[in-house]
Amino acid sequence: MEVLIQRTQSYLRRIPLLDRWLLGELIGPLLFAIAMFTVLALTVGVLVELVRQIAEFNLPVLIAIQVLLQRLPSFLVLSFPMATLFATLLAYGRLSTNSELTALRSVGVSATRMIIPALVLALVMSSLTFLFNDVLVPRSNRAAEVTLRRALGKAISTEKGDNIIYPRFGRVEEPDGSSSKGLLQLFYANKFRDGTMTRVTLLDFSRAGFTQMLLAESAEWNKQEAKWEFLNGQILTLTPSGSTTSADFDRYLYPFSAAPIRIAKLPKDANNMTVAEALQAEQLLQSAGDLKGARKLQVRIQEKFTFPMACLVFGLIGSSLGAKPNNRTSRGQGFALSIVMILVYYLLAFSFSALGVKGTLPAVLAAWSPVLISLAGGGFLLRQASQ
Structure with a gap:
């Protein structure tokens, strides 16, 4: 000393x-x-x-x-x-x-x-x-x-998130065969606790003329299949002719990115993120095609x-x-x-x-x-x- x-x-x-x-x-x-x-x-x-x-x-x-x-x-x-x-x-x-x-x-x-x-x-x-x-x-x-x-x-979990929203943008096919950039899928979950999403809604606009909505009580990421496993839900499909079909399911595997989990684990406020976390969130938004959200995070990182x-x-x-x-x-x-x-x-x-x-x-x-x-x-x- x-x-x-x-x-x-x-x-x-x-x-x-x-x-x-x-x-x-x-x-x-x-x-x-x-x-x-x-x-x-x-x-x-x-x-x-x-x-x-x-x-x-x-x-x-x-x-x-x-x-x-x-x-x-x-x-x-x-x-x-x-x-x-x-x-x-x-x-x-x-x-x-x-x-x-x-x-x-x-x-x-x-x-x-x-x-x-x-x-x-x-x-x-x-x-x-x-x-x-x-x-x-x-x-x-x-x-x-x-x-x-x-x-x-109030409920506390080491892995948690509320109101998780994850949009995925890309090329959307139009009924006439052309394509334009737009929203492909929109993933929403009310809560994320210990690896499980609850009250999940997934909107799918990726197929020309079809709009599909998937509702489920819960969903988990299946690592083996590299897909989301939706439990106890319903699929509603709006066809080009205007008719609607629906089907209930106990278990349904859907091909979608695991990005919503990574989004859920990040703080909602960029001010509560480290630089490394903000960069990770910016990359997730970029990969999802959410340019506005990514641009906002780019400003916050600077x-x-x-x-x-x-x-x-x-x-x-x-x-x-x-x-x-x-x-x-x-x-x-x-x-x-x-x-x-x-x-x-x-x-x-x-x-x-x-x-x-x-x-x-x-x-x-x-x-x-x-x-x-x-x-x-x-x-x-x-x-x-x-x-």
Whole structure:
């Protein structure tokens, strides 16, 4: 332990005194801002709902505290970018107010050199945000859901899903012999529990002029046959002449992909997926021909990387604004200015995200444009601070 401490001290001594001093000025406001924004987000996002469940459903207080702690990482990652902006704006603003930055300028230290510690800290916060968002948050959110459902007496399963919908697109034959791209089959199941789908409906439009609907109480994937095994159901067929035929069955094998099982195991919300899970879901939708769903996931995958970059964006903007000569930003003004800039940035991000989901912009451009625009704005502010 002593060796580790000595090595750490030796490493810190290698950092220039100016950087150590500026980092020391930044750490305090950063920790304060993380705590403040996290408490605000927790209160609005989960605490009020837990209090309601304690009152209405007799949720044990200890369970509520456990769920609160399990949801904490998801709110921490939301606070990291905002805290970075608030800390850099406040720390550099205070140094400017005390004329300490003016003293640095008088000995030849440029504004760009002054904000390097802020940018390094922002990069560290970006990396931390990505790790939290991709590794910790999906697991902790699922654990919170399991804990809450068990406490409220709802069904829990290691393999579960609700309202599973899986469309398969391809070339549909028309009665005149031509073909066009369209929906071939639509698979729906009310629930998925431990390998069994319940209340299953399958619509089949793959045969020209025929529409077939298969209803079953349950269905399981038969690995040996590589088909779905439907149990206790009925098949309804609408023929080109307009007549309808029906047949009941106890067991029926149907050739269809096992993709609905993989879809059921994935979280419904892309924010609760890891990058690997989101890529898997995107490939499933691509193979099914659901281009709109795949496009939406492509945007969300890119946002897995651009969301942490908000720390770098806010670090550049906050330090550049704070380092402006004769800056007189108080803590209250810094908080208000931080809120305004955060709202502007996320409004920009949501607007571009909608354009990406709609297909107006490619996924990469839709996700990264707000970051690039904001970095350009931060560079302009830095140039002004350098004059």
